[in-house]
Amino acid sequence: MLAWRQWICLLAVLVISMAANTAAAQYQNGIPVLLYHHVSEDKRDLPRLTVTPAEFERQLALLKHAGFQTISPGQLLAYMKQEPVVLPEKPVLITLDDGYEDNYTNAFPILKQFDFSAVIFMVGVNIDREERLSSRQIGEMSAAGISFGGHSVTHRDMTVLTGPELVRETKDIRKLLKKAAAKDVDVFSYPYGSYDLAAWEAVAAAGYQAAFTVLPGLNKPGRDNVYLLRRIPIYDNTDFNALFRLLDANQPKTKLLAYSPEYSE
Numbered sequence: 331m332l333a334w335r336q337w338i339c340l341l342a343v344l345v346i347s348m349a350a351n352t353a354a355a356q357y358q359n360g361i362p363v364l365l366y367h368h369v370s371e372d373k374r375d376l377p378r379l380t381v382t383p384a385e386f387e388r389q390l391a392l393l394k395h396a397g398f399q400t401i402s403p404g405q406l407l408a409y410m411k412q413e414p415v416v417l418p419e420k421p422v423l424i425t426l427d428d429g430y431e432d433n434y435t436n437a438f439p440i441l442k443q444f445d446f447s448a449v450i451f452m453v454g455v456n457i458d459r460e461e462r463l464s465s466r467q468i469g470e471m472s473a474a475g476i477s478f479g480g481h482s483v484t485h486r487d488m489t490v491l492t493g494p495e496l497v498r499e500t501k502d503i504r505k506l507l508k509k510a511a512a513k514d515v516d517v518f519s520y521p522y523g524s525y526d527l528a529a530w531e532a533v534a535a536a537g538y539q540a541a542f543t544v545l546p547g548l549n550k551p552g553r554d555n556v557y558l559l560r561r562i563p564i565y566d567n568t569d570f571n572a573l574f575r576l577l578d579a580n581q582p583k584t585k586l587l588a589y590s591p592e593y594s595e
């Protein structure tokens with residue numbers, strides 16, 4: 331017969347392991363990474379890749395109220411490498427590509443409102459350009475917990491570049507961003523989601539720990555490569571309520587395929 335102290339210990343172990351299993355089950359099919367571009371009322375530049383601030387706020391509110399919490403690229407990476415990491419029950423990584431100024435004026439205040447973080451993938455030639463993020467804005471957001479990642483120097487399709495061009499496109503943006511963000515830059519996203527073996531090797535050789543594509547679905551350790559991470563692009567006409575229901579139920583990759591149709595920027 332077990333003494334009452336032993337029964338209590340056994341019960342505690344059981345409860346703790348059940349709680350751990352429940353938490354793990356929340357993302358057993360993998361972790362979602364969302365991809366935004368413009369957050370603006372102005373749809374003149376890339377209308378399909380522009381989400382209004384009101385819609386961005388509505389989407390983040392849905393995630394927040396369902397218990398989603400944003401994670402850092404480092405947390406996603408540790409999870410993918412199956413290293414010990416503390417994750418929320420419903421993790422999500424938010425990314426924004428190209429570094430538009432509206433990321434600072436519109437997206438940043440909404441992210442702060444929900445206590446959410448994000449990763450902004452910046453193009454080198456766009457730093458301090460009109461309607462793009464300035465060095466000062468990058469520095470301010472970086473200090474407030476927004477991460478920055480490389481998105482090449484000139485935003486050309488990396489699969490048509492020469493070896494020396496690939497080196498410049500990956501190394502130089504890392505240097506520029508490290509200076510502006512005053513932090514290490516460990517992640518990269520391929521312009522147009524376009525990659526090949528040479529692009530992947532250049533990204534790794536430049537010192538990035540991970541790279542993002544627009545391959546659809548969730549990111550799952552043991553299946554997905556950290557240099558080919560999956561993202562779900564959010565378009566102006568994305569049925570976010572339907573997508574949200576799949577994310578909240580942590581539906582597997584196949585169910586999410588419909589939410590990554592053809593991609594064009």
Ligand SMILES: [Zn+2]
Nearest residue numbers: 427428522595
């Ligand atoms: Zn881009």
